Amino acid sequence: MAKPMTKTQLVAALAEEMGTDKKAANAALEAMTGLITREVSAGGAVTLPGVGKIYCRERPERMVRNPATGEQFKKEADKVVKMTIAKALKDSVNG
Template identity: 35%
Template sequence: MALSTTNLADKLAETHGLAKADARKVIDAVFADITAAVAAGEEVSINNFGKFKLKETPERQGRNPSNGEAITIAAQRKLTFAPGKQTRDRMNGN
């Protein structure tokens, strides 16, 4: 089961005695701030969780899989996440 922002807001509200609407506003604001910072080229580091940052991928040559024709794949900005040590340890059962 995937954890949606609604489920996350429900858990936050229950754990901290908040109204669900207020918990949803907090979660939406946090993710909006992370997104804005990363889009501006900043690295976002959350202690004991991990880092979000942009990775620039240059334009490159590829092949159209249906006909084998050469194509140019445009440069892109991709969001990357690197888990922190505590997160990695928890994912690995440590």
């Protein structure tokens, strides 16, 4: 498995793709990250065409087990961020 792309590498690749400098590419990446974070935190969803949909899902209160001790306890309801991958991306990866 290949190493994941770092933020620095992503900014450099984005700058090259956009035909701009790294400062502008970093600003664009930061703006997009901020928008996605705000929207999903507020309970909304963001669709990135060709990539997927990022959304927040609520999980109900449930019983969980501590693997070290085997003790069961009740975990409070919480929220978790999920992502559904777009069919176009799946198809491009699978060939």
